[in-house]
Amino acid sequence: THVIAEVSSHAIDLRRVDSCDFDIGIFTNLTPEHLDYHVTMENYFQAKKRFFSEVLPQSKKNIVNKMIINGDEEWGQRILKEVSLPSINYGTGSKNDVRAINYDLSLKGINAQIDLVGEEITIQSELIGKFNLLNILAAMAGAKALGISSGEIKLGIEKLKRIPGRLEKIESSLGISVFVDYAHKADALQQVLENLVQFRKKRLITVFGCGGNRDRGKRPLMGNTATSYSDLTIVTSDNPRKEDPLAIINEIEAGIDKQKVKKMIAHSSLNGDAVHAYIIVPERRDAIATAIHLAQKDDIILIAGKGHENYQIVGTKKHSFDDRIIAEEALNLRGNE
Template sequence: MRLADIIPDLHPLQMRGVREVEIGALYYDSRRVTAGGLFFALPGALTDGHRFVADAVESGAAAVVSERELNLPETVAAIRVRDARHALAAAARTFYHDPTAAMTVVGITGTNGKTTISYLVEALLTAAGRRPAVTGTVAYRFADRCYPAPNTTPESLDLQRLADQFRQAGSDSLVMEVSSHALDQQRVAGVSFDVAVFTNLTPEHLDYHRDMEDYFAAKSRLFRSPDGGRAPLAVINVDDPYGARLAGELPAAITCGRDVDARVRLLSSRVGLEGIQARVMTPHGELQLRSPLLGHFNLSNLLCAAAVGVALDLTKVQIEDGLANVSRVPGRLEPVANDLGAHLLVDYAHTGDALEKALETLKSLQPERLICLFGCGGDRDRGKRPVMGEVAGRLADLAIVSSDNPRTEDPQAIIADILPGLERVDRQELDPDQAAAGARGYLVIPDRGKAIDVAVKLLKTGDMLLVAGKGHEDYQIVGWQKIHFDDREQLLAALARRKEQP
C-alpha cells in the first residue's frame, strides 16, 4: 500500500521527506522492522518507542510516525502526529482494509465476567448459524486457528491483522474482550463495534489507573462514538452500581439484571450443583434458560449474554439453545475430575470481588469443608492483597496462602501483605496437624505446587477445594521468567500421588 494512502488517517501535524513510496508492512516493534516498513514510535509505561527509531531506520524503515520531531536521514519520511497510538490504530484499519466493518463485532468490558460472556456470545452466534472468532484472555481463535493471548486485547496493529486473517478464513463475526488498558491505549480505536457490553466494575488495575473514576472513564470509552461515527448498541448490567450509572448516560441501552426496570430481567431462578435454571423476560418474550455453569455470578453473565442475543435480534430458540451449549469455560470454576467424592475447582479469581463471588457460590452449595488456595500477583496493586485475605478468611473454612505470579517481588513479601486481611477476621495460622483435624484458620505454603499437594491430601468426601488466581494460565512468572505451571495439571498430579500413597 502507498504511504500516500495511509497519511490521511494519521492527521499529521508535520511531515518531512514524504514521497511516493510503497509500504510493505506496519510496525511498532523496531526489532521486527524490514525494508519498506512504516514504524510507529509509541510512548509506553516501561519504555518509549522514540528510543528505538534509529534501530528501525537501520533495519530499513521507509517512514517513521512519532509524537516528537526527529532528525532522520533524508531518505526516510518523518511524520509527526499528536497521538501515535491512535495513528497506529487508524493506519492498521486502512492497511488491512477495515476488516471489522464487514463483521458483526461484540465488545465486552468490565472487571469480571468478560471471558465467560465471550464464550456465551460465541455460542449464541454459532446457534444462529454465524461463524464467530474470539479474542480474549484465554486465546485468540477461530475454527482450527488458535494463538496464545499475551494480552486480553491485542495491540491495534495485531488486532486488525488478526481480524483480517479471521475474515479471510471465513469468520463473519468477532467477539472481543476489551480491557481498560486497551481502551486507554487506543488499541480498539479502529474497530467497528456493533454491540458493547458492560459487566461490572470493582477495584482492579489501580496500579495503572489513578482511581476508580479513572478506571470507570476508561471502560466507558467503549460506549462512545468513535471519531464521530456510530456508537455501538450498549448492553449494561444495571445490578452493578457503575452499570446503573452508565445506563443513566445511555438511555437507548439494553439493560439487564434483577432490577424490575431492566429490559432483560430475571423473573425467577434456581442455582445449585446441577447448574442454573432461570426464567427471564425480554423484549422478545420470556426465555427459559438452562446452563450447567455454577453460581449467581454466572447467572449475571447469562443475563448479559441473553441481552446481547436481544441486541443482535436473535430468536428465542437461538438464545436458549446457544446458552445451554456452554458446559464449561477454561479456568472459570472449571472442575477437575476425581474419585474422592470431593469437588475440585480452578478459577481465575484474582481480585477481592471475584474471589468473594466464587467462594459465596461454593459456600451456598453447602460443602462439608470449603478450602481456598490462593495468592496475589507481584508487581501489581498491593491494595487488593489484604482484601483477598479477608475474603478467604471470612468465607473459607481453611485458607491456604501461596504464590500466584510473584514476578519480580519476593513471594514472602506478597504473603505478608495478604495476612493482615486474614487476621482482621480472626483467622489464626494453623500447623499441619490442626489443618488435618479440620480446624478453621489458614496455612502459609509459598511453593504453589506443594500447597496444591497439601490441599489435595486434606480433602475428604463432600469437601470443596477452590484453587484461585491463575485459572486457565499454564505458566507461573517468577522474576522475568515464565515457567510452565498449570493448576489443573498440578491437581491431577497431586491426586495421582495421593492414590499411590494414601
C-alpha cells in the same frame, strides 16, 4: 463471522479503538482495578463510559440497541442515565429487559426461567454460580440485540459446558468438589467465594497467592477476603516473578485477622477440623496437594488466581504449570492410596 473483543479501559482512554465499528458494547461491572493508571474510580468509570458515549455512536453498524448494560450494577445504572443511546439492560431486577424470573443454583449448574425482552424461555447450564447467571443474561441480551433467535440463544447457552479456568470443576470420585478459578483480585475472589459458600455442606478450603511485581495493595485485601469466607485457607505463591515469594506471603498475612483466624502448620490433624484456620505452603504444587490431602467428603476446594494459565513465572522464567493438571494428579494419587 463475529469478533468478540474485551476492550480495556486503557484502550478506550488512549483512543486505540476509536476507528473500530462495533455492533454492540456490553457493560458488566466496574470494580477497583488499574487505579495506578486512572487514579480514581470516577476516572476509571469515565474511561469506560466513553466507549458508550463516543465510540459506539460513531459506529457505522446498523444495530438499534447498541448498548447492553447490567441494570443491577450502580455504575451500569449511571451509564443508562448519562448516555442517550438505545439499550437493552439485563440482570435479576424486575425492571431489566432481560432478566431471570426464577432460578436455581447448585454445584451441578444453573436452571433458570428467563424473560428475554418479553419472551419467556427456560435454560439449563453446567456453569456454576450467580455471576455466571449474570454472564449468561449478558450474552443473551447481546445475542438478542444482534437478531439471533431465542431458540439459537438457548442452544448456544446449553452447549457451553465450561469456561477454562473460570470456576472450572475438576472431576473427582472422592466426593470432594474442586474448582479452579482465575480470581486474582479481592473483589473477584469475594464473588467466587460468595457463590461457593452457599453450596457448602462441610468445609470450604481456598488455595491462593498473589502475583509478584504487581499491585501490592491488594495482597492484604485478598488475605482478609480468603480467610473471611473460607474455613481453611492455604496461602501460597502465584507468579512471584522477581519478588521473594515469602515477602509476598507476609504482605498477604498482614490482612488476616489473627484474632478470628488461627495460624496453623500444614498437618494431617487438620483433616475434618472445624477450626477456622490458615496455613502457609509457599510451593504452589505442594499447596494444591495439601488441600486435596486434607479435604474430606463434601468439602469444597477453590484453587484461585491462575485459572486457565499453563505456566508459572518465577524470576524471569516461565515454567510449565497448570493448576488443573496439578489438582487432577493430586486427586488421582489420593484415590489410589
